[in-house]
Amino acid sequence: EELKFANFLAGGHPYTTGTFEPFAEMVKEKSGGDVTVRLYNGGELGPGPVEQYSRALDGVADLSVSLAGYTANTFPLTLVAELPGVLNEETGTQTLWDHIDMLKGEYRRVQLVSLWSSAKNYIFSKDKPVRTLDDVKGMKIRVPSRNTGLMVEAWGATPVSMPVSEIYNSLQTGVIDAAMIDGTGVNAFKLGEVSKYLTIGIDSTNSPFFILMNRDAFKSLSDKDQKAVLDAGREASQLGQDTQLRVAAEGIKAFAGMPGHEVITPTPDAAAAFNKASASIIPEVLKATKGAQDYYDALKAE
Amino acid sequence: MTELQIGILGFVALFGLMVMRTPVAFSMLMVGFFGTWIVEGLRRAGALMLTESYSAVANYSLIVVPMFILLGNISSEAGFSRGLYDAAHAWVGRFRGGLATASVLGCAAFSAVSGSSVATAVTIGKVALPEMKRLGYGDGLSTGSIAAGGTLGFLIPPSTGFVIYAILTEESIGRLFMAGILPGALMMLLFIAAIWIVTLRDPAQGPKGHAVPLAERFTLLFRALPLLIVIVVSIGGIYTGIFTPVEASGVGAALTVLLAFGTRAMSLSGFKRAVMDTVRTSAMLYMIVIGANVLNPFLALTNIPDALGHALEALGIGRYGTLIVILLSYVVLGMFLDGLAMLVITVPIYYPVIVALGFDPIWFGVIAVIVIEMGMITPPVGLNVFVVKNVARSVPLATVFQGVTPFLIAMIVCILLIILFPDIALIIPNSMFN
């Protein structure tokens, strides 16, 4: 059995080499060669991250990788995990899997194979350094998800939603003043070329990634092969987080090394002000979804 | 049968369907759907068709297509495009071949609001061809300059060619638009040089026109102002970064509608015509994108792009050798195929090869668009030639094809210059974005 894996990222992307290719290897190994996974990189089975959920759901691909935030209304519980201060960057994926049963209701239509927390979204600002909450007031900031939009609003800034591919041009041309994205944006989207300041060290949202499998394709596998896929997926989750954190750290380091650039870590007082404003959105978000409070409490308990 | 063989068979079927008069968009849709059905079963084929059709139409970047088509249609209904030609005519008409030069200038200016070659050739052709006929211009030169000048619509931004290329490759539409400016200007100058050489050898082809008094020249230039404002705002807005391309297209369209009604240049029935034509043309283009979106995953499933890439590599003819093979294939396809169809069929195959060879993908977009423009005026199927022939009914088709020959040579010179000096295409986007 050959499973088709839709990957919107390019063949040379760190995720492809560091997570998806090892995942394919593991599936083959664990299933004793019964099941193989073939990667279709660079959006060969359909471009862009947004429609990848549909591609697994409808069966264009057997497996696809995407971000829960792109179909926020389908995964409100999963996205509790992206809220500021909920997960620890280093242990986030482990925490997610410790409570994975609580998410069952959200994955009725597709089979969840992998899920990992990503590096935190930080502030890439074009030419105004962000050191305190006051600095950010009134700025137009690109946000990757609705929750991040709420957080940015709570800071007193104006959220602008746009796909990741448009950040570069929009920062360059001043359509936005800053962008929220994790450190991988430095190398993947060359954001160092269009922003001078990067503010880190505050509580912020992260953007959980997942690998999903088409239900029918999953059911058609034998019990042993299903287990092989799920085990490989669980291990790949950790690889996904490792890859993400490694590339994000490299990105931040590279940014700091660029002439005329500065990586800003706000003072403890300034960071506390950010974190307080960020945390203020949580009750409202939790109220909107049944079971969100319980899930939040479970994640925070770790 | 191997997957690769099925893929090749898919290509044969695609060609066969086109021979059997199936519209390009539906041919691609059919081969994509039935091909995937054969390789992967009905479930995946149906899913593919649904998801890709929807995501094609819901693509945010694609909004520039209806917007810019509307902009161009309103301009011609309001007579703004005629104003451009009249102004050019007043300034250069008195020189040898001046009306042909004015046609090329008019086409270039109209190209800055229209994304389509056909629209540009029709719009300027309707105004310029009777004028050239009256002054006794050679049929070849007059029709040739319009057919060729019209192709500028595809190169000078906005351009549906760049939009489709951007969507297929996920390159930035803004960058591609910016990359088209200098090559567009260069091509315009080369066209004018071609006119100059033709009339040098045979002055009867393009007699001098009357000199227009200076005051009147400025009056006419002033009358062309509305469209010049739109051009400055929309294309200038992208260049200076005030707008994203989608915003520029929307603001440009809104501005054109306001100017057209504000100057009382457009009737209500003209407005309706412009809107309805936009709706119809947009639907046609959306259908092509849908077809391409369904066909391409099928090609990927059968490994055709990989195999072709390896085959090109195996030729062992180096970077530029491979590039030339690719360009020649465009010339051959361009003899028969529609430009947009050519883009959607070839780009998924060639783009990875080009990137692997270390060429700049934006630069290749410009080159590809120019070779495709050549296809619009080469026999036997030259869309722009047919369009011009439709306006100048008394001129034999062969005369038009003869008339475009000097301009084809100008295009080849243009491509060679851009290959030798990639900065012609890249300097604007690079200086703007880096």
Place this chain on the structure above:
Amino acid sequence: MSVTHSKTLRSLSVITDRATHALSVVAGVLLLAMVVIIAWGVISRYFLGAPILGLNEIVQLNAVALAMLALPYATSSGVHVRADIFDRLIGWGGRFLGDILTRCLSILVLYHLTERAWYKAMDALEFGDTTNMLALPLWPFYALMAFGMGLCILVFAVQLITIIANRGAGDD
């Protein structure tokens, strides 16, 4: 062919022409709405300093509706780009067969697409699928897709009957 037959045929194509035209007028209104929305977005960002969150979602869904409502009209007015150089080569019989084949295959493909779009609409309704930022429901747009593609089938079917009855498309 009898006189009554040709009358029925003509009124059939008149009905589809009118219906598709009416829908395309709606598409025209959507087109103008889109111009206003995009221009308004720019104005509100630059002059009012308040970018509209999720504007792109409205524009995208608007585009889906526009395309799906306009597609039947485009199909019935025959604007789809076609390679016609081989028309002479394949002769009258080839053209006749080609025109029939084209319609039959188009109907078959679009039938599948219509069916899938309809199921997807029902699925999206059941699970409450929405857009990301504004939480606009997606099911009406899949339903519109089913509707637009379904109407294209009707257009092709009428063309098919007309071609067979007239022994040719009459567009050559």
